[in-house]
Amino acid sequence: MITASAPGKVYLFGEHAVVYGEPAVPCAIERRATVAVEERSDGRLRVEAEDLSLDGFTVEYGETAGESPDVDVSPDLVEAAVGYVDAAVAQAREAADAPEAGLDITIESEIPLGAGLGSSAAVTVAGIAAATRELGVELATTEVAERAYRAEHEVQEGQASRADTFCSATGGAVRVEGENCRSIDAPDLPFVIGFDGGAGNTGRLVSGVRELRERYPFAADTVGTVGDLVRQGERALVEGNVEELGTLMDFNHGLLSALGVSSRSLDRMVWAARDAGAYGAKLTGAGGGGCIVALDPTDETETALRFTPGCEEGFRAALDDQGVRVE
Ligand code: PMV
Numbered sequence: 001m002i003t004a005s006a007p008g009k010v011y012l013f014g015e016h017a018v019v020y021g022e023p024a025v026p027c028a029i030e031r032r033a034t035v036a037v038e039e040r041s042d043g044r045l046r047v048e049a050e051d052l053s054l055d056g057f058t059v060e061y062g063e064t065a066g067e068s069p070d071v072d073v074s075p076d077l078v079e080a081a082v083g084y085v086d087a088a089v090a091q092a093r094e095a096a097d098a099p100e101a102g103l104d105i106t107i108e109s110e111i112p113l114g115a116g117l118g119s120s121a122a123v124t125v126a127g128i129a130a131a132t133r134e135l136g137v138e139l140a141t142t143e144v145a146e147r148a149y150r151a152e153h154e155v156q157e158g159q160a161s162r163a164d165t166f167c168s169a170t171g172g173a174v175r176v177e178g179e180n181c182r183s184i185d186a187p188d189l190p191f192v193i194g195f196d197g198g199a200g201n202t203g204r205l206v207s208g209v210r211e212l213r214e215r216y217p218f219a220a221d222t223v224g225t226v227g228d229l230v231r232q233g234e235r236a237l238v239e240g241n242v243e244e245l246g247t248l249m250d251f252n253h254g255l256l257s258a259l260g261v262s263s264r265s266l267d268r269m270v271w272a273a274r275d276a277g278a279y280g281a282k283l284t285g286a287g288g289g290g291c292i293v294a295l296d297p298t299d300e301t302e303t304a305l306r307f308t309p310g311c312e313e314g315f316r317a318a319l320d321d322q323g324v325r326v327e
Helices: 075-095 119-134 141-155 163-170 202-215 217-239 242-258 264-275 300-306
Strands: 002-013 025-040 045-051 057-061 102-109 173-177 180-184 191-195 280-283 291-295 313-316
Touching: 002 119, 002 163, 002 217, 002 242, 002 291, 025 119, 025 163, 025 191, 025 217, 045 075, 075 102, 075 119, 075 141, 102 119, 119 141, 119 163, 141 163, 163 173, 163 180, 180 217, 191 264, 191 300, 202 217, 217 242, 242 264, 242 280, 242 291, 264 280, 264 291, 264 300, 300 313
Parallel strands: 045 102
Antiparallel strands: 002 025, 025 102, 025 173, 045 057, 173 180, 191 291, 191 313, 280 291
8 A cells, every 4th residue: 555645735926817827836835635545456446535624435436437436425525526536546547557457545634625725636646646656656746746737637627727736746835837837945934824614616716807807908917917926926935035925915815806706704814814913914726715825923813813703724834845755
């Protein structure tokens, strides 16, 4: 049996704008998804999710077309989670040239699902790394990232940037612009995360921004301004200027808000962090609900978030410079 883990991520800057070719800077955080894989001889797949920050489930199914998993939790939930696992398995089987391989897969994750912290990318990355190794092939990190991107791209019907999967595979802070992905030297950033317990609909939010951008030239300018801000932010990151990063995060949140992807609970958590003295705060990921990220080396923001109406969980999550790893 092989076990691999991979980190979740926050967007320091640039979500949504990255869809239109602007740069973005996601950063891996010390919250991981862990996937254990064991080959089985009967060609079947068994997926067990013990803890995905929601109810666990177990699915066992073969390769017969139309055979559906036999489970007793919400089909939507299982379909979403199993979709990523299936796509990861397909990538691993292809990489290992073992199209018929049966696998027992066990998933545990500390990353809330669909909340802007890259849980699906972390499961996909860790799953591909563990499954290929179990099947006797060791992939380079860049190939794990590429295959995880292809898996997400397929499951999300073309609506995926390389940001989540590349960041989860390599760890640390990364810069993503179209197909170009690279690591950036970054200081240890004092991330604090607020989670409202919900999730946004990424597809709908991305379409909303696209419509605004087509309807109003100033909305297109806003997307371009996010790109300018990211370029400025990269310099602040390399210099380790946390105060400047905070100011730019506040600005980025305002622009995302103007593009219609914030929500009352996200705004509330952002303001709680600012009032508590954070350097800056913004929503992370697609928005609409889910998580905010703030920079605060003290305990003030974490404490304030715990008392903020609508915030279900406030926690610290350091930048994780380790990407995917075999445990
Ligand atoms: O919510 P997340 O972590 O899946 O991030 C979505 C980020 C977007 O820029 C809105 C879409 C994308 O694929 O880059």
